Amino acid sequence: MSRLLSIETSARGDASISRQLTRRFVAAWEAAHPRGAIKIRDLTDTSLTFVTAPWLQAYFTPQTQHSPEMKAVLQLSDVLVAELLETDHVVISTPVYNYNVPAALKAWVDHVVRKGLTLGFDGKGLVTGKKATVLLASGGVYTNDSPIRDRDIATQYLKLILNVLGITDVTFIAAGGAKAVDLGDISMHDFLDTFDHQIQKSLV
Numbered sequence: 001m002s003r004l005l006s007i008e009t010s011a012r013g014d015a016s017i018s019r020q021l022t023r024r025f026v027a028a029w030e031a032a033h034p035r036g037a038i039k040i041r042d043l044t045d046t047s048l049t050f051v052t053a054p055w056l057q058a059y060f061t062p063q064t065q066h067s068p069e070m071k072a073v074l075q076l077s078d079v080l081v082a083e084l085l086e087t088d089h090v091v092i093s094t095p096v097y098n099y100n101v102p103a104a105l106k107a108w109v110d111h112v113v114r115k116g117l118t119l120g121f122d123g124k125g126l127v128t129g130k131k132a133t134v135l136l137a138s139g140g141v142y143t144n145d146s147p148i149r150d151r152d153i154a155t156q157y158l159k160l161i162l163n164v165l166g167i168t169d170v171t172f173i174a175a176g177g178a179k180a181v182d183l184g185d186i187s188m189h190d191f192l193d194t195f196d197h198q199i200q201k202s203l204v
Helices: 017-032 053-059 068-073 075-086 103-112 153-165 188-193 196-202
Strands: 003-008 037-042 089-095 131-137 169-175
Touching (some): 017 037, 017 169, 017 188, 017 196, 153 169
Parallel strands (some): 131 169
């Protein structure tokens, strides 16, 4: 049975272009995997914490020496790591804020990059044999011919993190120029239609 993990980050609800892209992606994935299982991890509904001193102390302490307090502080991290390790395909949908990912997505990354679980003590990624698709919605356009292409930190960051974890089969679908929808220059439906072909290709 194929398994999909969907990571959603936008706080805009139905008005979110990245969330609307996710809905199209999940529908296409479900059609291609009718017996598959889908896990939705909405980071806006997850009690994510940023890295703290107690978290770091638990992180650097061998698991066999964890106190009840350490186990409690890593409980959410353990759940998020398990979700990632159990999936076959992870889709991350995110808006781009000030050229990078939202704080909630960065916090998710900090929770799932775990030595001994997703990252070997030799620095090699342990999350292997999986696919990833990243859906980015941004007001700016960061294509190769764009004068602001060097500001595309979000793509560079997520590619780096996924590769570090061991996921090298990564497809990026960049919905640049999304501000045209908010400005009323194009409808949400027509804007999303332009990415259907890329979504289908990412499933192959």
